[in-house]
Amino acid sequence: MVRVGIYGATGYTGLELIRLLRRHAQAQIAWGSSRSYAGQRLSDAFATVDDLPLVDESEADLAAVDAVFCCLPHGVTAPTVRRALAAGVRVLDLSADFRLSAADYQRWYGKAHEAPELLPLAVYGLPELHRERIREARLVACPGCYPTSVILPLYPLRRAGLLAEGQHVIADSKSGVSGAGRSLSLKTHFVEANNNFSAYNIGRRHRHIAEMEQETGLRLTFSPHLLPLNNGILSTIYVSLKPGTHEDELREAFAIYRDEPFARLLPTGKLPTLRHVVGTNLCLIGIQPVDVERGEVVLVSCEDNLLKGASGQAVQNFNIMFGLPETLGLL
Secondary structure (H helix, E strand, C coil), X not given: CEEEEEECCCCHHHHHHHHHHHCCCCEEEEEEECCCCCCCEHHHHCCCCCCCEEECHHHCCHHHCCEEEECCCCCCCHHHHHHXXXXXXXXXECCCCCCCCHHHHHHHHCCCCCCHHHHHHEEECCHHHHHXXXXXXXXXXXXXXXXXXXXXXXXXXXXXXXXXXXXXXEEEEEECHHHHCCCCCHHHCHHHHCCCCEECCCECCCCCHHHHHHHHCCEEEEEEEECCCCCCEEEEEEEEECCCCCHHHHHHHHHXXXXXXXXXXXXXXXXXXXXXXXXXXXXXXXXXXXXXXXXEEEEEEEECCCCCCXXXXXXXHHHHHCCCCCCCCCC
C-alpha cells in the first residue's frame, strides 16, 4: 500500500481525491488537512460516513506518508511542497505553482515564485505527453482543467506538423461552476449562474493560456465561459491546416492516443458531449472539417473538470509514479 496525505482535503478537488482513493486498491489515506475543519473528522464537516481525520496543515505528519496531493490555492503551495520534498515525500501539486517557469509565473500570476529552486524538479503532469518523466518525478505539477481540454486536441496536430504556418489558434471553452472552486464569488452564486451563460477573462487575461502555449508551442486566443452546471468542460478549438491536408492525415495524427486509456478520438462524424465524460477520467475528442480546401477544422473536446481536469488526472499520475496500473481507481 502507498500511504498518502491530502493537503486541502475539503475543497472540491480534495473531496474528489478522497472519493477516488477510497476505492483505490493500492492507496491508503493517512490524513487530510483543512484550515476550516482541523481537529474534526470528514464526517463531522460533511454529509458523509467517511471518518478521515482532518488536521491543520502544520500538524500533517509527513513521516506517515509516501506521497502527498496538494489541493491548496495558487500562490501558497510552495512552502508546503518544499517541506514535503525535504522529508523525502513525492508530491502531486494540483495548484498552478509549479506548472510554469519562474519568469512565466511572475508574468501571469503577478508575483515572484517562492521556490524557484524547485522548478527544475517539476514535471508537467499530462501523462499523454510526459509519461516517462512522470514515472521518475519527485514533483508532478498536475495541469489545469482548461489546458488539459485544449492541449490534448492540439498536441497531435502540432507534433505531426499539420498546422498552417503562423498558426493562431482560437479556443472557446465552457466549464461547470465547480471549476471556480468552493470559495464564494459573485459569479458563482446560484442566482447569478443558474439559467445563465457568461464569458469571462476573454483574450489574454486568463492565466491558463500560459500552460496551453507552453505545451503546444502555439499562440492562442482563449475564451472561457461559465456553464450553469456542476461539472464538465467542453472546448471548441478552431485551427487551420497546411494546404492539401486530408482528413485521413488529420485522423492519423491522433494515432498517438490509440493505446491511451483516457484520451480518445471519436469516429468520423461523431462529436463528444458532456454527458459522455462527466463522472469519468476521459477526454474525448471529435474532429469536424469545415472547409477542406481552405484547411479549416474545428476540434471539440470534453472532460470532467474535477476528474481528467484535476483529481482524476492526479490519481493517474500517482499510479504512474508508483509503478501501478494507470487505470487503477479510475475505472
